[in-house]
Amino acid sequence: MYDGQWRDWHPYVGPCDPCPPIKTKWYVVPPNQFIPFQPMNLPQFPLDEALRKGTLWPALYSPYPSRRTKKA
Numbered sequence: 001m002y003d004g005q006w007r008d009w010h011p012y013v014g015p016c017d018p019c020p021p022i023k024t025k026w027y028v029v030p031p032n033q034f035i036p037f038q039p040m041n042l043p044q045f046p047l048d049e050a051l052r053k054g055t056l057w058p059a060l061y062s063p064y065p066s067r068r069t070k071k072a
Contacts, residue, residue, distance in 0.1 A: 005029055005062055031062050 005028050013021040042057050050056045 005031060028062065028064065031060050035059060 009025045044056050055061050
C-alpha cells in the first residue's frame with residue numbers, strides 16, 4: 001500500500017482505551033507539497049484524460065482509492 005504519497009503513523013495505544021486499537025493509520029501527502037513552483041515544460045495529460053483525472057499535469061495527480069468495499 002505504500003508509494004511516494006502514502007505515509008503511516010503509529011498512534012499511542014493507552015492501557016485504558018475503551019475501543020480496540022488501530023495500530024497503524026495511513027494518510028496521503030498531496031503531490032503539490034513536493035513541487036514548490038511549476039517548472040516549465042511540465043508533461044501534460046491529453047485533455048480528455050485530464051478532465052477525468054482532475055488535473056492537467058501527471059506530476060500533480062494523486063489517485064484516492066475508495067474506502068468502500070464491494071460486497072459479493
